[in-house]
Amino acid sequence: MDEETDGIRPSRLPTRELDAADRRLLGVLVDDATVSYAELGERAGLSAPAAHERVKRLRRSGAIRQTSAIIDPKAVRKPLLAFVHVDTRGWGKTPELMAISKYPEVEEIHSVAGDTCMLLKVRTEDTRALEGLLARIYEVPGVVTTRSYVALSTYLERPVQPGATKEWPAPRHMAQPIY
Amino acid sequence: MDEETDGIRPSRLPTRELDAADRRLLGVLVDDATVSYAELGERAGLSAPAAHERVKRLRRSGAIRQTSAIIDPKAVRKPLLAFVHVDTRGWGKTPELMAISKYPEVEEIHSVAGDTCMLLKVRTEDTRALEGLLARIYEVPGVVTTRSYVALSTYLERPVQPGATKEWPAPRHMAQPIY
């Protein structure tokens, strides 16, 4: 069903700007990617073939990275969510640290600006498993400290939204930046 | 294509434990939810109808929350990712704070344990838009401080993985917990 025929393309084409119809298509597909192209076109104000053609283009251009089933973490026994700040000696992004990507508990790895070097999002079965994961992280050369923020409740968690807030009326008390 | 016929069920059934075949199905669908049931069954070692039946069950039970298109943030002009720690006076989870859910820039809202109350994951077009969002957050009654961690690079970002690390061989220097 997918066109994974060529492994040649560098997977990111000269990304043209998305128009309003593309945004509407993305909005529907982010919400529910199981709709038929007929319904997709209907919801986005396009014919089925037009919708299909545009979605293929969105996939080829990389605007749609993938279509994925979103799993309930509790169903796969990972009820514990934590954000781990990792402080390192020297530059944080080492191959050794990246090796933790292989653990399915690790969902995100970012380097960040602020009072820490790296930021991880991890999901584990319980505090014991989190402790084990932290132990592994501490074994990585260069890792100095970690600070973990364990999620007590999650009130919102959703994929990247295509919509953008149109205008931010700057608070009146805020000075105007020159850039 | 979807069975959203009844709005009666509380959307979380007595979740039975997933077996190995369910895990395999989830593994395939997290990676690519566009596969046909024929191919899905093949990859998971099941016939197409069996795969279909199990996937329907996984959807009904809530183990599969939704099927979603994963969008490239850059394609929708949100290249700037930030994690915002919000400190509040009193209890953080107020309806006023939750109101920021309506901004598509806000992807996650968690209450956390640690030296902050709430943790947000937000994506904006640029630093100016982030500033505007922070200004909105500061306008929420009870918000005292925010600390933002702007992502410099993202090295890993993926959906909830069905797999679990089997055994964590506890480092030898670590004392055994009684629980």
Add this chain to the structure above:
DNA sequence: GCTGAAAGCAAAGAATA
């Protein structure tokens, strides 16, 4: 849970505006 048949939908093309 597997097999095999019927209905439905998707993918590709041609003609048109």
Add this chain to the structure above:
DNA sequence: TATTCTTTGCTTTCAGC
């Protein structure tokens, strides 16, 4: 460029085992 129509092929779906 988007639409409609058509056709081919595949997928889903439901029967029975």
